[in-house]
Amino acid sequence: MAGQAEEGRRVRLNRERVLAAAVALADEAGIDSLSMRRLAQELGVVPMALYKHVANKEELLDAMVDVLVAEIDPPAGGAGWKSAIRQRVLSARRVLLRHPWARQVLESRTRQTPAVLGYTDSFIGMFLAGGFSVDLTHHVMHALGSRMWGFTQELFDAPAGPKADAPAVPPEALAAMFRQMAERYPNVARVAMAAAHEEGSVVGHGCDDQFEFEFALDLLLDGFERLHQQGWTSRQAKPARMPPASTGT
Amino acid sequence: MAGQAEEGRRVRLNRERVLAAAVALADEAGIDSLSMRRLAQELGVVPMALYKHVANKEELLDAMVDVLVAEIDPPAGGAGWKSAIRQRVLSARRVLLRHPWARQVLESRTRQTPAVLGYTDSFIGMFLAGGFSVDLTHHVMHALGSRMWGFTQELFDAPAGPKADAPAVPPEALAAMFRQMAERYPNVARVAMAAAHEEGSVVGHGCDDQFEFEFALDLLLDGFERLHQQGWTSRQAKPARMPPASTGT
């Protein structure tokens, strides 16, 4: 009578089922909808049942990151460090784009799970294998930063949540709003105008994120390559061609 | 008898006092401790009183970002785009370091307040004034990303919350843990070892964050300069020396 299950009924829960459901829920309903209660409901189970399979929500999120990492392609062999890293990063990016919640969760994580450490380790290994000194590797890893995961701090775009929440903008008031913005923020307006072919949105939508990402990635990789070829090995050891640090005034 | 106020007693609340208290609380107790209730308590007031001065917590956080932006030095004039931008970014970074919560809050913000737009606008203006094309400016702004705010996705360091939460690590078990890690993640271990002069921490503490930041910043700025000097103006207009995008295999 309680009518609890929708289908298969008594399929024992386990860690994988919990993780898969969590990822699916986050994919479909957004990370903000991922509460222990909601997840439990999705699994036809009482909230506290989850705690038999994950220690707490933090650990759940950590585990979800591990799922993510497992989706990234293994390093491609034999084509030189530059293209190997490029491919790896773009693979990571593809994963990230499949899971809109990934960026936010990755940013919030503070614990380094084995899977994350493994990814980092293999990533560092690619530079070392390419002949980079330990020091240079260290620095370029920092320079890559979150780009290692295939994402960038996107400062312009929408929260990617429930779409189409532009409820009832008066069709012409928008133009006025835009004109006012162009007046107050002329420079933003110029680049936004230039980039907005597709949508007539107010600010900077309609630019090719993938192009922007690869543009910056290649800029960095080229920089790395130059340093490496110039024999840069360590901060103090050989300031032959360090980035010219024009110190202040 | 109720013993409510600690000192000045009936000093009328206002928006500035609320904001200042919020910033101070976040600075001292960490952003996680900044709840409306805790903030109200800090001000000797009932939680709901705050809502007469800020619309809700989101707006509070937005306003806190505005406080931050106001602390960043105005653009330095007359020294060329490169050093102007460099100085501005490093000024932003100094602000960020004063307010440990800033990174997390900035990352979470989705609304562009006027102050944020103003900062972005002035930032874009520096590139344009330096002779960058609108398109190139667009791309380099993306490439800068969050570095515009003086921060990077620091993937290695601690949450910066309450310090010294290493409770009672057996003095020698740590060495064993480290040895095990070096075995499983040899590459991480190599760069961590090389960077750890100061502390004997397990992973990558004790590297010079400021150096890492400037290293990457200068790498990018140099890349921008090179593109600019080579006459790069637009994606399709002149592929004279685009970043060599070795597409896939």
Added chain:
DNA sequence: ACGCTAGGTGTACGTTGTACGCTTGTCAAG
């Protein structure tokens, strides 16, 4: 002296993570 309004109060609701103890399903050993 009056009354208007901005500012502060009190209560209450819904939602969150999760501690603790009880019950029940499942399987191995007797």
Added chain:
DNA sequence: CTTGACAAGCGTACAACGTACACCTAGCGT
């Protein structure tokens, strides 16, 4: 087949959160 133990799932409960809503009140212009 019975039994007993252990893992899995349940139910209740609590503290903390953001905030809606109605109320009271202090201080000011008239």
